[in-house]
Amino acid sequence: MSMSFAAQVNSVMAALILLTAFGLLVQRRILGLIHLFAWQGLFLCISTAIVGYITGMHHLFISSLLTLSFKVILLPYILYVLIRKLDIRRESEVLVNIPRTMMIGIALVIFSYHLTAPVTQLSTMVTKSTLAVALATVMLGLLMMVTRRHAVTQIIGFLAMENGLFFAATSATYGMPMVVELGVALDLLIAAFIFGIFFFHINTTFDSLDVDQMAKLKEED
């Protein structure tokens, strides 16, 4: 595999990550969301491995394996078990105005492109162009958390943001130092533990995982 071809495959992976980010934004069914999230993790993992191959940095392979085990296998599995335990597998949420959400999404992509343009110009790396996609993935995850009203969906948005951050780390800097990557993975694991507990708490207290019901704490006038 030649270097330039590997770089092209990497940018295809970037495009696929962006595509899955948009998919997450408009997918109604929770099971579908989990699948999309797992796919996104897989593309991220492949992309990391490719960057590792291009640059010859071996710690990227470890980070790729970390992604594979966490984002592709463990977290989707945890989510799957949770939604089965809570019996919300078939649940789908009402989404308002998908076209508008998508337009905002596109605007965010353009925004991230402009924001990262000065950084990209300075960079000499093969992967520099994917930084904009990474930031866009973070922004789209953010948008997903803002627009969706289901607790599980918000968590998936949160995890998708984390994917974008990992992707940013590989594309801008060939990966953060190992200690940082491991620490972030540890934090993610604790977060997974916590949201798992949360789903049960919310479900038992409010009888559903719709976060709109949690609107008691407001400034009373």
Next chain:
Amino acid sequence: MILLFLLCISLFFAVVLAFVGDWKYAPEINILGSGATFAAGVALAVQVYLQGPMTVGGKFFFVDAFNVYLAVLTSFVSMTTAIFSRKYMRVEREHGRVGPWKMRFYHAMYQLFIFAMLLALLTNNFGVLWISMELATLSTVLLVSLYRTPTAIEAAWKYFILCGVGIAQALFGTVLLYFAAERVLGIGGEALLWTNLSQVSGQLEPTVLRLAFVFLMVGYGTKVGLVPLHNWLPDAHSEGPTPISAVLSGLLLNVALYALVRCKVLVDGSTGTHMAGNMLMGFGLLSVLVAAFSLLRQKDVKRMFSYSSIENMGIATFAFGIGGPIATFGALLHMLVHSLTKSAIFFTVGHASQMHGTQEMDRIRGLIKGNPVVGWSFILGIVALVGMPPFGMFASEFLILTATIKEAPLLTPLLLLGLGVAFAAIFRKVQPMVTGLVPSWQTPLRAAHIPVVLHMTLVLLLGLYMPRFLSDWFHTAVGLLK
């Protein structure tokens, strides 16, 4: 060596408490752990005072005048809070709000939280700083929802989600910072070390750092509770158990501000402008104003003091933004006295709401008659909080105001307006709570007096007399943050 010991103590006690569980003496073990941490903190401080800044553990940890004073403060307040929590949580248990499992969890997480904060303060690595900030959030999320009431769960969810979103932005900023650093320092873990970065800050690419700071500001700013990213703070600080409110307001906000200030120093060093400082000033002032006006509308007593925390953090952020020796000195002092005062107030507020069985200010009455120590320390805490002499807060706010008049005179009226409104709002609400007759629903309570008295004495002393070693430290820290 002492530094590693300091970190290990709280981690060790977290494990111990997780295993010991709901043993009769678990609260005492908690106090013992925090006390040992405090002792180690003091020892470390003495060492740093005598020997100057140092790196430990292969440059992994780092202490200088700036973080060592925060580390001592953190370990001190966590110790006093542990003392307070012994009596407070006993009452909560008697009321049946927490069971044995929750107590085990509470104690273990309390120590883990202290560990996370100390790690954030003492680490030399910006990546690890991020990780420990996130760890501090995660370890407190489930403490906020400890009571499992609908509002507590809502508050904790908000805390989890909003801080998670915010801190993710900070990680992106850290990636960008690493990107800029790598070009100067080479690839590898060395490039994220504060000791290396601060030496080469002039060579870092300004455009990248400017962008990075926007993300870092959003990220750590969320954790400081700066307006407009403050939504989670009043909820999270008011719905959890009061000891947690005290450490969240008194300590975690400081740690987040510490992270932000470290970033600001790097960015302004790189760009050669005052851009990061200006951003801090803007967000700080906005926080002061918005929080001050929000204070007027509060009904819940803990919620009101959470807004007051936003206001005070705003003042400190604003002062760090101004920069210069006087303002920075004022900001450092403000962080210290605010932390002591606010946790003391939360201690008294916790007891007051236990006595009345509610956190609503309209139903808390006659504190001085009901329990003189709680009542008087509450009123003294308030006097200190709103910046009246002779307490330490007066000194710090006075310094900050002086610097504002000198550096940014046009902003002085706004700052004064914020301070004035906050003063009026808090006083108006608190005055009926402490005075008057004892209401029928008030129940007597054996309160924990030591922590409150200790804190208030320290705040008073800091207003009257600044010990030599402290001012030396502050001067060194001011030099570091130039």
Next chain:
Amino acid sequence: MTAYSIGSEILQILLLLFAAPAFTGWVRTVKCRMQGRTYAGICQPYRNIRKLFAKEVILAENASWIFRSTPYIVFGVTVLIGGIIPFISVDLPFAATADVIALVMLFAIIRFFTALAGMDIGTAFGGMGSSREMTISSLAEPAMLMAVFTVSLAANSTSLTHMVDVIGHGEFILRPSLAFAVLAFIMVHLTETGRVPVDNPATHLELTMIHEAMILEYSGRHLALIEWAGMMKLFLFSVLGISIFCPWGIAASGDPAGLFLSLLLLVLKLAVLGVVVVLIETGLAKMRLFRLTEFLGTAFLLATLGMLSFFILE
């Protein structure tokens, strides 16, 4: 302009006229096989057309010239489009006019007249079909334009022949932008040719019809022409997709050997594409009309993402 190029032009048009029903027949056959039904074979569309030509034309009393001329206009324009899409050779006399914008406009003319004819008689179903058709096309056209523009960005030109040249005969580069554009194009393709999940070409329920509702009043040779043109449209969209996104093998000049190879490959590609269309049609259910905005919005989104990823990633 050489004799070869004129020859390949004529070959293309003939191919379009006589292969289009076979392609439709192929799609129907595969669909029937996949759904476990029996079918009359690939040649059935030819027999249908012949039957319709033999029948008498019945016109409504109030039909105007628009109604009567529409079949001829539709048929003529479709053949013209067949002349300008380079699907067996890039060396065509019409190459100069083979611009994607012109192409999209030609498709718009067809739609315009069909919609007018649908309303001309004044029946309820005709008007309903026309209004639906216009709604859909107003959503589909931007998506289509975006998708082709993405490709023309890569080729640096809006000329179809040039695009085919650059992508088919240039250096092979993996382009994420094209991947997005291809997805968007497939969605537009399904919409424009009236396939499931947008429209059902075999429906008998007037209420769910879109394209069929507009031509409900036609009979005899008029209907034959319109049906034939519809088959050609399916064929044209398919070869357009092939030319833009998978042009490998299309002859660079008009020499017979190249043409033969190109023809062979085209048949193969069309056969595969037919199966893909059937797979989509069998796998999906027809969407409710109100969901179509979402479907076409997605197509537009994909096309735009393709364009953005061209700027960002390439």
